[in-house]
Amino acid sequence: MLGLMMDYPLTIPSILEHGARIFPGKEIISYLPDKTRHQYTFLDLYKRSKKLMHALRYKFGVKKGDMVGTFAWNHYQHLELYFAIPGAGAVCHTINIRLSSSQTEFIINNAEDRYVFVDATLVSLLEPIASLLPTVEAYIILNAAKDFSTSLSNCIHYEDLISDCPDDSAWVEVSEHDASAMCFTSGTTGLPKGVLYSHRSVCLHSIMASLPNYVCISSSNKMLLIVPQFHVMAWGFPFAAVLCGAALVLPSSLLQPEALIKMIIDEKVDKAAGVPTIWQGIYACLKKNGHSSLPLKELLVGGASMPASLIENYQKDFGIKALHAWGMTETSPVASVSRLQPEHDALSEYEKINRRALQGQQLPFVELRIVMEDGVVAAWDGKSVGEIQVRGAWVIGDYFKTNNRESFSEDGWFKTGDVGVIDKEGYLQITDRAKDLIKSGGEWISSVALEVTIMAHAKVKEAAVIAIPDEIWTERPLAVVVLNEEKDLLSPEEIKNFLATSFAKYQIPDKFIFRQEIPKTSVGKFDKKRMRQLYTEGKL
Numbered sequence: 405m406l407g408l409m410m411d412y413p414l415t416i417p418s419i420l421e422h423g424a425r426i427f428p429g430k431e432i433i434s435y436l437p438d439k440t441r442h443q444y445t446f447l448d449l450y451k452r453s454k455k456l457m458h459a460l461r462y463k464f465g466v467k468k469g470d471m472v473g474t475f476a477w478n479h480y481q482h483l484e485l486y487f488a489i490p491g492a493g494a495v496c497h498t499i500n501i502r503l504s505s506s507q508t509e510f511i512i513n514n515a516e517d518r519y520v521f522v523d524a525t526l527v528s529l530l531e532p533i534a535s536l537l538p539t540v541e542a543y544i545i546l547n548a549a550k551d552f553s554t555s556l557s558n559c560i561h562y563e564d565l566i567s568d569c570p571d572d573s574a575w576v577e578v579s580e581h582d583a584s585a586m587c588f589t590s591g592t593t594g595l596p597k598g599v600l601y602s603h604r605s606v607c608l609h610s611i612m613a614s615l616p617n618y619v620c621i622s623s624s625n626k627m628l629l630i631v632p633q634f635h636v637m638a639w640g641f642p643f644a645a646v647l648c649g650a651a652l653v654l655p656s657s658l659l660q661p662e663a664l665i666k667m668i669i670d671e672k673v674d675k676a677a678g679v680p681t682i683w684q685g686i687y688a689c690l691k692k693n694g695h696s697s698l699p700l701k702e703l704l705v706g707g708a709s710m711p712a713s714l715i716e717n718y719q720k721d722f723g724i725k726a727l728h729a730w731g732m733t734e735t736s737p738v739a740s741v742s743r744l745q746p747e748h749d750a751l752s753e754y755e756k757i758n759r760r761a762l763q764g765q766q767l768p769f770v771e772l773r774i775v776m777e778d779g780v781v782a783a784w785d786g787k788s789v790g791e792i793q794v795r796g797a798w799v800i801g802d803y804f805k806t807n808n809r810e811s812f813s814e815d816g817w818f819k820t821g822d823v824g825v826i827d828k829e830g831y832l833q834i835t836d837r838a839k840d841l842i843k844s845g846g847e848w849i850s851s852v853a854l855e856v857t858i859m860a861h862a863k864v865k866e867a868a869v870i871a872i873p874d875e876i877w878t879e880r881p882l883a884v885v886v887l888n889e890e891k892d893l894l895s896p897e898e899i900k901n902f903l904a905t906s907f908a909k910y911q912i913p914d915k916f917i918f919r920q921e922i923p924k925t926s927v928g929k930f931d932k933k934r935m936r937q938l939y940t941e942g943k944l
């Protein structure tokens with residue numbers, strides 16, 4: 405039809421063009437692995453990303469569609485890679501630094517990374533497998549100290565690579581449908597699988613996640629990204645922050661609660677993102693050291709359920725609002741956020757906390773549905789439990805290099821493997837991962853519901869619940885509990901009584917194991933696969 409809008413591509417370089425033009429002086433602060441503080445501006449980010457893009461194209465001969473890996477902490481050079489690699493038409497493949505060496509080897513080979521940018525403090529993780537990585541032509545070392553040495557061959561220092569490059573080369577022209585970035589799933593159930601994001605999906609995710617009803621990111625914010633840049637692109641927030649002009653604070657390897665609290669105070673951080681275990685550790689440290697206030701106004705939490713008790717503690721003790729965001733590597737990741745609506749003002753504090761503990765409402769251009777065991781799509785009634793399926797503008801169409809239709813419904817929705825309900829107001833509640841649900845005497849028991857309730861006990865720091873085989877009931881729940889203080893005494897009977905007000909008798913675990921810690925995955929979630937294995941081996 406004549407007289408339509410322009411066909412203007414949504415691309416990652418356009419995000420940086422906008423950020424640097426409109427917010428040139430906005431700051432990006434990095435706390436580097438050697439504990440030094442680095443600060444520069446969006447304009448510096450722009451110029452150095454251009455230099456790096458030039459180096460990739462003209463020194464390395466990186467072409468459209470090539471894979472370039474990053475094996476790095478959160479800091480400004482990693483951010484430059486986020487823009488320069490897609491700006492060269494290539495794919496920024498962020499590699500999880502916490503995987504086993506065989507998984508790392510598999511991922512780099514599966515991606516066919518041509519170059520890997522690696523932090524000096526992490527090279528020891530790549531050295532033992534370098535001979536098994538035939539596609540990697542060179543390693544580029546970030547943040548190397550003067551006395552740095554490595555057995556990796558073909559190494560170049562990052563600053564040496566970009567120092568003599570111009571900062572005004574044109575970005576490579578790409579279509580918005582071209583691949584721009586890739587993350588692998590954390591591989592807790594088999595081999596990791598690649599999820600390839602397009603320029604368009606990254607742009608749309610950045611815009612929608614930033615809307616006021618969701619994460620609400622603007623040029624008034626200063627965001628601390630505790631979530632690693634290798635975990636679903638730090639949940640996409642680096643792109644969203646540059647787009648919206650939010651200042652960034654990046655902590656690299658300084659992830660201890662004391663260090664993070666100091667950053668929040670010194671840098672006047674008002675928004676921060678991390679997994680529940682991080683927030684649990686920070687809360688305990690704040691209480692221990694007698695802090696009474698923080699500049700932080702909102703914390704974004706995702707990757708696992710944050711117990712309502714912890715959401716309440718942050719609100720009550722520090723006036724900090726915790727917002728649940730739900731999603732997966734396959735959904736870029738933000739698909740829903742638990743911000744309250746004006747009609748919730750009338751709710752009691754208790755009801756508000758419980759609503760914020762839900763996984764929230766779907767973002768525009770993402771659709772959620774619940775499909776029950778019999779294949780029927782459930783009503784949003786807050787009762788009908790089933791698998792969560794999702795489709796949308798930043799939801800996976802298929803895994804990298806596969807044609808794996810098992811993960812999709814016949815009508816093309818992605819089957820998340822999460823189980824939950826959606827209420828009348830559209831708030832999603834995750835009750836479990838399908839594989840973690842416990843089926844006892846034919847009845848389903850939610851491990852997540854038990855965990856968050858046990859963690860509400862004042863003496864409990866962490867709790868994870870797994871299914872163990874049972875001759876009579878097929879499966880029974882087993883709770884693994886970490887106490888706040890070693891000297892705290894808490895008996896299984898006391899926990900059972902504590903649970904009795906919220907759970908039917910058959911849902912309450914018969915067995916409790918007290919441990920110093922709970923095994924965690926590479927991105928800080930309870931590693932239930934490992935726990936089941938330890939239990940089978942009699943080592944839990």
Ligand code: AMP
Nearest residue numbers: 706707708709728729730731732733834
């Ligand atoms: P990943 O791909 O590593 O980000 O893991 C995605 C999985 O983490 C989801 O399928 C959920 O099981 C879980 N998850 C993510 N966000 C939340 C949340 N807010 N509450 C509960 N579980 C979550």
